[in-house]
Amino acid sequence: QVQLVESGGGLVQPGGSLRLACAASGITLDGGAIGWFRQAPGKEREGISCISGRDGTTYYRDSVKGRFAISRDNSQNTVYLQMNNLEPEDPALYYCAFKDGEKCSDYPYPYNVWGQGTQVTVSS
Secondary structure, three states, X not given: OOEEEEEOOEEEOOXXXXXXXXXXXXXXXXXXXXXXXEEOOXXXXXXXXXXXXXXXXXXXXXXXXXXXXXXXXXXXXXXEEEXXXXXXXXXXXXXXXXXXXXXXXXXXXXXXXXOOOEEEEEOO
16 A cells, blocks of 8 residues: 655744654655645645655755755655744645656646645744
8 A cells, every 4th residue: 555654743833843754655755756745724735845766856945945854764765854943934734745757846736645744833
């Protein structure tokens, strides 16, 4: 069974940090691209980061550059999203997703395997 499971969400104060994990089963994460997306209530799902399959090239949305870092542990078949200096604009349900092919995409539609999401809340 192909499955992605996110973990690591929670409640932090502004300026705090969280590390999200996306654990895969049934697929090999370095065989495709892994994207992190988020969706806040009333807003569209947006791509925030991605790591490409073969060479591990990383991409970030402008609003998270310098604060978030994506990485992949092939031995654990897990992708991580380290989120530092969290801001009041960051709260959302965060999803990881897998797409076939190496290239990353900012858009949700090429991704064919999705996790259930993990909630990130930023509040003082």
